[in-house]
Amino acid sequence: MRKLEDLQLLIAKSVSELKYPVYPAELYEPISYILALGGKRMRPALLLMACDLFGGDVESALPPALAIEVFHNFTLMHDDIMDNAPIRRGKITVHEKWNQNVAILSGDVMLIEGYKLMMQVRNEILRQVLDVFNNTAVGVCEGQQLDMTFETSDNISIAEYINMIRLKTAVVLGGALKIGALIGNADQQDADLLCEFGEQLGIAFQLQDDILDVYGNPEKFGKQVGGDIISNKKTYLLIKALELVKNEQVIDLNKWLSTTTFNHSEKVTAVTQIYNQLDIRRFAEEEMQAYAEKAFEALEKINLPEDSKQYLRDFADGLLVREY
Amino acid sequence: MRKLEDLQLLIAKSVSELKYPVYPAELYEPISYILALGGKRMRPALLLMACDLFGGDVESALPPALAIEVFHNFTLMHDDIMDNAPIRRGKITVHEKWNQNVAILSGDVMLIEGYKLMMQVRNEILRQVLDVFNNTAVGVCEGQQLDMTFETSDNISIAEYINMIRLKTAVVLGGALKIGALIGNADQQDADLLCEFGEQLGIAFQLQDDILDVYGNPEKFGKQVGGDIISNKKTYLLIKALELVKNEQVIDLNKWLSTTTFNHSEKVTAVTQIYNQLDIRRFAEEEMQAYAEKAFEALEKINLPEDSKQYLRDFADGLLVREY
Numbered sequence: 287m288r289k290l291e292d293l294q295l296l297i298a299k300s301v302s303e304l305k306y307p308v309y310p311a312e313l314y315e316p317i318s319y320i321l322a323l324g325g326k327r328m329r330p331a332l333l334l335m336a337c338d339l340f341g342g343d344v345e346s347a348l349p350p351a352l353a354i355e356v357f358h359n360f361t362l363m364h365d366d367i368m369d370n371a372p373i374r375r376g377k378i379t380v381h382e383k384w385n386q387n388v389a390i391l392s393g394d395v396m397l398i399e400g401y402k403l404m405m406q407v408r409n410e411i412l413r414q415v416l417d418v419f420n421n422t423a424v425g426v427c428e429g430q431q432l433d434m435t436f437e438t439s440d441n442i443s444i445a446e447y448i449n450m451i452r453l454k455t456a457v458v459l460g461g462a463l464k465i466g467a468l469i470g471n472a473d474q475q476d477a478d479l480l481c482e483f484g485e486q487l488g489i490a491f492q493l494q495d496d497i498l499d500v501y502g503n504p505e506k507f508g509k510q511v512g513g514d515i516i517s518n519k520k521t522y523l524l525i526k527a528l529e530l531v532k533n534e535q536v537i538d539l540n541k542w543l544s545t546t547t548f549n550h551s552e553k554v555t556a557v558t559q560i561y562n563q564l565d566i567r568r569f570a571e572e573e574m575q576a577y578a579e580k581a582f583e584a585l586e587k588i589n590l591p592e593d594s595k596q597y598l599r600d601f602a603d604g605l606l607v608r609e610y
Numbered sequence: 611m612r613k614l615e616d617l618q619l620l621i622a623k624s625v626s627e628l629k630y631p632v633y634p635a636e637l638y639e640p641i642s643y644i645l646a647l648g649g650k651r652m653r654p655a656l657l658l659m660a661c662d663l664f665g666g667d668v669e670s671a672l673p674p675a676l677a678i679e680v681f682h683n684f685t686l687m688h689d690d691i692m693d694n695a696p697i698r699r700g701k702i703t704v705h706e707k708w709n710q711n712v713a714i715l716s717g718d719v720m721l722i723e724g725y726k727l728m729m730q731v732r733n734e735i736l737r738q739v740l741d742v743f744n745n746t747a748v749g750v751c752e753g754q755q756l757d758m759t760f761e762t763s764d765n766i767s768i769a770e771y772i773n774m775i776r777l778k779t780a781v782v783l784g785g786a787l788k789i790g791a792l793i794g795n796a797d798q799q800d801a802d803l804l805c806e807f808g809e810q811l812g813i814a815f816q817l818q819d820d821i822l823d824v825y826g827n828p829e830k831f832g833k834q835v836g837g838d839i840i841s842n843k844k845t846y847l848l849i850k851a852l853e854l855v856k857n858e859q860v861i862d863l864n865k866w867l868s869t870t871t872f873n874h875s876e877k878v879t880a881v882t883q884i885y886n887q888l889d890i891r892r893f894a895e896e897e898m899q900a901y902a903e904k905a906f907e908a909l910e911k912i913n914l915p916e917d918s919k920q921y922l923r924d925f926a927d928g929l930l931v932r933e934y
Binding site for chain 2: 310312313364367368387388390391393394395397398399401402405409412413416417420423424427428430431432434435
């Protein structure tokens with residue numbers, strides 16, 4: 287089995303070799319630009335990993351893996367417009383560097399280019415691979431829409447939130463693994479189980495991200511601790527706190543949620559204190575653990591040799607124990 | 611052979627029966643909204659017509675025909691954002707009725723839904739149909755980008771302009787006809803010839819549209835005559851005029867192009883007069899005729915019975931002789 291890091295490097299190299307037409311420049315330059323911004327290339331690497339685990343030819347899985355990466359960057363390009371984000375991975379976003387219309391249209395072309403790459407599989411699995419890709423792509427759009435809707439909604443339930451992160455983040459991981467498995471000649475049931483593994487693991491991973499934002503080690507986390515609190519982001523922690531909060535804590539929490547002028551670290555400290563009083567971290571970790579367990583349950587049912595399963599277990603452990 | 615009007619009605623009925631999920635509402639309601647705005651349903655009807663001409667089952671071609679219509683409306687939804695258009699077919703545009711983010715994301719989903727519909731063809735032609743669809747879709751995006759780039763460019767050549775309208779308007783007609791032909795079991799050469807017929811006819815049609823904007827009968831044309839002149843739109847007529855204009859006419863034309871406060875009908879009359887002096891209408895009609903002839907040349911080479919060819923000739927004649 288190839289190491290995940292090696293697969294990530296293989297993807298990085300292949301991404302850098304992707305060539306697009308030079309004309310019209312405003313349509314194709316932004317594609318090369320956003321793809322060159324880097325990132326961990328985790329999604330396409332997972333596709334290759336799944337193919338490799340089932341004994342498939344990793345090289346033949348490269349175009350569909352690149353499809354996943356191009357698709358992912360299409361969503362980033364359009365999300366950045368919608369979120370009004372000026373910076374992506376330390377560089378100016380496409381809609382800021384060029385303009386919004388360029389970012390809309392280049393993104394559209396990236397989605398189509400994603401299909402062109404995804405079609406580079408053998409005929410017997412073409413329809414099935416594209417079905418998975420279609421469902422994944424629609425899921426990500428639904429997740430993004432729910433994320434935006436939730437920003438201005440009150441009373442989001444934990445179930446709605448989990449469904450949103452499942453769609454926005456987790457289905458792509460499941461989809462990438464499933465497509466890789468199909469290319470590697472996995473049977474239908476194993477491909478579905480690996481998809482399930484990826485999806486549940488993705489939910490656990492996102493919940494961990496919510497926890498780390500408040501309780502992570504700032505040096506290891508790589509993001510500003512408390513960023514979600516400062517921006518009132520509706521994470522698992524905030525939704526759970528709003529569900530459990532009582533009496534004078536309600537007034538206190540709502541005060542911090544509604545004030546527009548505040549000292550950042552003061553707000554982070556105060557809201558974290560409310561979370562602590564409500565034992566939010568424990569709830570969140572239990573929820574995360576529950577999804578991790580679902581992932582491992584699916585994994586155990588896959589018909590793969592023990593060393594391959596251990597590889598997947600190690601991968602999941604590595605993903606879920608980080609940067610505290 | 612079924613009448614084109616009947617095929618358009620069949621499409622209109624099928625479009626009205628398309629069902630999308632109810633959740634998230636902001637993602638799917640705009641899709642039903644824009645599809646219900648109507649339109650001539652010409653592109654999908656052409657797909658059905660091509661299938662019918664080659665003896666294929668029109669019913670089986672309905673999903674791919676709907677794919678073309680959904681795709682076309684995706685481009686309209688995103689184009690309306692880019693053009694900042696408040697009204698489409700007499701109704702508020704999606705980005706105005708909801709908001710811009712909704713229009714971006716609903717459009718993205720429509721493109722994916724287009725692929726889902728387009729995939730509903732038999733396995734033997736799946737790859738080829740999707741190849742045509744991919745190339746068509748990329749072409750339309752390239753055309754839209756060129757159209758936007760040309761708005762702020764000087765010195766657009768006639769060749770660049772024709773290439774832009776070919777991509778933006780004509781390739782979809784060719785693509786729809788080719789996909790219909792493939793579904794109808796046409797052989798490769800006939801499918802390519804029908805595609806060529808559609809593309810050349812599409813260019814001729816667009817050139818006619820440029821002519822009608824200035825020289826059309828306002829009662830029959832259905833749009834404000836002179837609209838392109840008022841907005842300085844770089845049509846064939848204006849590009850050709852800028853190429854031919856000399857001496858004091860240069861100053862006169864540039865004055866009308868640069869002035870921001872003017873009486874609409876005065877500008878239309880003045881610019882039309884310059885066009886008349888330069889014999890622009892004749893140049894435009896000759897160019898249009900040249901593309902119509904290319905379309906007819908491709909048509910004659912198609913291996914179809916005489917009555918089918920006559921059907922296509924009548925269709926082309928009907929398209930190109932209108933509303934003067």
